[in-house]
Amino acid sequence: MGRVYVIGSGQTPVGEHWDRSARDLAVASILDAMQGAGIPEADAIYVGNALGGELTGQEHVAALIADFAGLDGIEALRVEAAGASGGAAVRMGYLAVTSGLKDIVIVTGVEKMSDLAGPAVEEALVTAADEEYEAIHGLSLVALNALLMRRYMYEHGLERRDFAHFPVNAHRNASNNEHAMFRRPITVDQYENARLVADPIGLLDPAPAADGAATIILCSEKVAGTKPDSAVEIIASAVATDAIALHDRQNPLFLQGTYESARRAYAQAGIGPDDIGVYEPHDAFSIMAALSLEACGFASEGQGVRLAMDGEITLEGRIPICTMGGLKGRGYPVGASGVYQIVELVQQLRGDAGANQVDSRLGMAQSMGGSGATTVTHILKSLH
């Protein structure tokens, strides 16, 4: 199979874009990426979008976006895997290039969430859970994560306050990211005193719904050779699933799907967790960040939160996470987040991360759907 490289990226700021639609955002990021990569045309475009139909009344988004981006006649398909839609689109792009069938592929993630008010967004988000056994009983994604966090606190003797280090780290890093939604740091006290949304989850724990689009340009080794300075290689791409409903998991406090996805990625790359210098987890909630660290082998079971408490997840720590803000600080336009993660890893690996620069050659991104039913892992390596 052929090697796959990222030779360009583009992103819109993440926020409430009252005056821009999903197509506006997607097209802007695509043109940005193509221009930056010096690529006038591509062989295919894969669009990660989770909730276009639910939130904007628009399905069939890949053809729509290809049309408005001026990519006449191009192969265009939308990929959906709830929160992992962006990562899944990257996966499809990766398969297209590594198979040798495509030389240049555009991967775009886009989500427009501000057209509807709060409760309607929660209803849309819960389509990522099991409709017949979870959603129908009134459980929301926040509630499902609250159940996990509550159980985790009980089993490992932790307080709500202990989880603060995830959002605190995310906001700290986001304040140096000009594309991030939140630019202000927060404190542990603010986290603890924020009003409860779904006990024990408080207002400063969940990643914010937002609008945004990010694009990467993937290419084959042949094309990458023409742009040696900007290429970053994707050395692993792996997807794994787990039971969709929390109550069907072997051990709800162990993300089996995330573990499996990471294991396959490590195997493909021929590395282990100790080799990873930067990790972009799916920190939709701090409990997810903690469980992801454990599933990927960065912390042993029950030690994910303690790793954060010890400061090891900061830019200066042993395993920097959310280096440009993560889902919590940069923002979480659902289907776009998986592509933002790759854009940010590319920034890191090219040395373009500014004040948030981590010195590393290997970065890992994980995009997750629902409460852990789909996990997409990508590992990237800089060429220098």
Next chain:
Amino acid sequence: MMKPMREVGIVGYGAYIPCYRISAAEISRVWKMGEDTLHLDEKAVPGMDEDTTTIAIEAARNALRKAQLDAEKLGAIWVGSESKPYSVKPTATIVAQAVGATPHTSAADWEFACKAGTEAMQAAFGYVGSGMADYAMAIGADTAQGRPGDQLEYTAGAGGAAFIIGPGEESMAYLEGSHSYVSDTPDFFRRPSQQYPTHGSRFTGEPAYFTHSFMAVRCLMDELGYGPEDYDKVVFHQPNSKFPVRLAKRLGFVREQFDDGLLVSFIGNAYAASSPLGLAAILDKADVGERILLASFGSGAGSDAFSFVTTDLITTGRNPLPTVSQYVNRRQEIDYARYTRHRGKLSMS
């Protein structure tokens, strides 16, 4: 900037706030197990026989007494409200007849959500300024309904304020100029068949309230050549206790300037009467020669900004009528059950 060729101003004003109050804590007790998030103490609730018409009449009577004006001299009575009792049948004629202004007068109801009252003021300045009438009354009055359990239920209050616009030389506060700023922004609306309005949640903030209020004030101040330091008092529309404070700060105003007009924590959002009542509260306490800024906001959306300067008549005209402060402090607390009865929220059929 808008300013009539003839000098015009406020020759009299009056307020009215119903006496009943329900606390945010009580509403929260019923709907949210005691979690209160809107930093509001309580809101005014109309009595069972009160509505926008009765409130408008009380405010109008107070305004006429303050102006010491014969009602027959009014050339127009205009009522701005989003809770008028009839979809078709003007509240204004009931008010006009009740205060003795009929029959030789103009009368109509105005609608622009929370800025209907200041729309009427804007038109009254033009009416008097053109010489079509010597006096015109603009009233903002509302008994807004909040959907039970909705965020807006905490703030949907009630009240009314009436302003008699007349010649500049008879004014307690004369008009330096005004500016209106509007756009088609559907942040909050209600179809005729709906009992409660639909609101766009966060969309009601930056794209609606802040953009329009800020621009109306900015344009007015630029046209007049004033900075924030030139104003003694300022008052904005008050949908909650946070928005007007954030707006004031963004425009460069300080607490001493906006405190007198900030009533929302005590009476809730009085909708079309919100910023007008704030203006009345400021006028109750103003000294001679103070410059006052009023900027309303109405969903749909737009803002009217006015710049006034008080005259000697602001103190000499201060006859012993109930002040806004007195209406605020005249209160009787009721519980949620009584509130649902007052507001007709129980379906009895």
